Amino acid sequence: MPKKKKVKKSKKLKKIKKFKNIKSKSASKLVEKKTSITGQEEKPEIKKVKKQPTEKRVYNLKDYVVYPKHGVGKITAIEKATIGEIDIQFYKILVEKEKLTLTVPINQQSKLRPISSINQINKCVSILKAKPKIKRTMWSRRAQEYDQKINSGKIYELAEVVKDLNKNTDIIADQSYSERQLFEKAYERLKSEFEAVLKISPEDVQKKMDKALGRSKIIEDSV
Numbered sequence: 001m002p003k004k005k006k007v008k009k010s011k012k013l014k015k016i017k018k019f020k021n022i023k024s025k026s027a028s029k030l031v032e033k034k035t036s037i038t039g040q041e042e043k044p045e046i047k048k049v050k051k052q053p054t055e056k057r058v059y060n061l062k063d064y065v066v067y068p069k070h071g072v073g074k075i076t077a078i079e080k081a082t083i084g085e086i087d088i089q090f091y092k093i094l095v096e097k098e099k100l101t102l103t104v105p106i107n108q109q110s111k112l113r114p115i116s117s118i119n120q121i122n123k124c125v126s127i128l129k130a131k132p133k134i135k136r137t138m139w140s141r142r143a144q145e146y147d148q149k150i151n152s153g154k155i156y157e158l159a160e161v162v163k164d165l166n167k168n169t170d171i172i173a174d175q176s177y178s179e180r181q182l183f184e185k186a187y188e189r190l191k192s193e194f195e196a197v198l199k200i201s202p203e204d205v206q207k208k209m210d211k212a213l214g215r216s217k218i219i220e221d222s223v
Helices: 003-055 107-109 117-127 139-150 155-165 177-198 203-215 216-220
Strands: 064-067 071-083 086-095 100-105
Touching: 064 086, 071 177, 086 107, 100 107, 117 155, 117 177, 117 203, 139 155, 139 177, 155 177, 155 203, 177 203
Parallel strands: none
Antiparallel strands: 064 071, 071 086, 086 100
C-alpha cells in the first residue's frame, strides 16, 4: 500500500512540472509578441528621421517665395555649410522691401510658401472691392488680430486687413498712427506679391489696388 501512494505522488509531481513548462513557454511567446509589436511601432519613427535631412528641394534659384514674417523674397543662392560635422543646405533669400537677407535651411522649407497664382491675385482684388468689416471690439485687440493676419503669410488674410483698414482717404487725421502703420505694412506686403505675380511696374500695381479700394477717385479729386 505505501508503494502505490509513492507512485501517485510522483505522477502528480510530473503533472505540475508539465504545467509549469507550458506556462513558461506561453509567457515567453507573449514576450516575443510584445517585442515584435514594439518593433513595429518604432519603424515609422526611424523612417521620419531618415526623411528629414533628405527632404526634396521645391524651390530653385531666382524663385520668389513668401516668408510669413517678412513677406516676398527672392532666392539669390543655394549654399552648403558644415555645422557640427553635418552638411546643411540652405537658401539665401533677399527681401528687397526690408533690405534683409534670410538664411533658411532646406529641411525647414515648410516655413516658406510659393507666391500666389493669378487666380488667387484676382480673388484678392475682389476682396479689396468688398465692404470693410466694422468691429466694435477694443482697438488694442483688433490691432493684435490684424498683426497676426499680416504675419500669417496667407494672402487672403492680408487682403482682408488692407480692405478693413482702408479709409478711402489720405488725410492722416482720419486714421490713428497705429492704424495707418498696420495699413501701410499690409498694403506694401500685398503690393510686393502683386508685383512678383503680375510682373508689372510698382506704379501699375498701385493703380490696380487703389482702384479696387476706391482710393483712385480721391487721388484724382485731390489733383
